[in-house]
Amino acid sequence: MSTENIGARNILVIHGPNLNLLGMREPEIYGCETLQDINKNLARIAEKVTSDIVFFQSNAESALIDRIQQAMSDGTDFIIINPAAYTHTSVAMRDALTAARLPFIEIHLSNIFSRETFRHHSYFSDMALGVISGLGSKGYELALEYALTVHR
Numbered sequence: 578m579s580t581e582n583i584g585a586r587n588i589l590v591i592h593g594p595n596l597n598l599l600g601m602r603e604p605e606i607y608g609c610e611t612l613q614d615i616n617k618n619l620a621r622i623a624e625k626v627t628s629d630i631v632f633f634q635s636n637a638e639s640a641l642i643d644r645i646q647q648a649m650s651d652g653t654d655f656i657i658i659n660p661a662a663y664t665h666t667s668v669a670m671r672d673a674l675t676a677a678r679l680p681f682i683e684i685h686l687s688n689i690f691s692r693e694t695f696r697h698h699s700y701f702s703d704m705a706l707g708v709i710s711g712l713g714s715k716g717y718e719l720a721l722e723y724a725l726t727v728h729r
Contacts, residue, residue: 585628585655585680585724589648590619590717592634593641593661599686607686608713615714619721626725638667645673655724656681657717664689664699671700682720685710 592612595602600611616632623630631653633644641663648656656679663670664685674681683701688711702708707723709716 584727587652587654588623588628588630588721588724589644589653589656590616590630590632590721591641591644591656591658591660592632593659593663594636594638596659596661597634597636610714615717618714619717622718622721623725628725630721638663638669642669642673645670645677648679649677653679655679657684657720657724658682658701659684659686659717660699660701664701667700671704674701674704680706682706682723683708684716684720686713686716687711 596612599607599615600609612634619632620630633641635641635644641660645656656674656677658674658681660667660670660683664683681701681704683699683705685708689699690710699708707720709719712719
């Protein structure tokens with residue numbers, strides 16, 4: 578990647594509930610990579626173009642909301658978010674993203690549309706610049722590439 582194409586410089590990656598269990602939890606659905614593997618790979622990609630990337634994971638909805646609100650004033654340019662189970666339930670996180678007014682991409686490791694019916698609805702997709710679902714950890718990489726090279 579050329580540094581001349583840099584879009585966002587300060588990127589926040591938010592991982593929702595149970596993503597701390599990646600590599601152990603249902604590997605047939607979520608793969609064998611750990612959350613640390615995913616973060617390490619994203620940090621390596623961001624480092625090549627001298628962008629700052631911050632990672633945050635919580636199982637608590639209130640902590641995720643607090644972190645989204647913090648992004649409003651900490652220099653964050655772009656959010657990559659995997660809301661996990663909160664995708665289907667959290668109006669409060671939606672409201673926080675609305676208030677933050679920051680561009681974001683919604684990520685899902687599994688294809689939520691090939692799973693249980695209750696997983697087919699997202700409270701975030703209509704606000705997101707894009708949604709990447711079903712590509713495993715490659716979805717995070719694609720979102721980061723977009724943020725770094727396309728989004729301005």
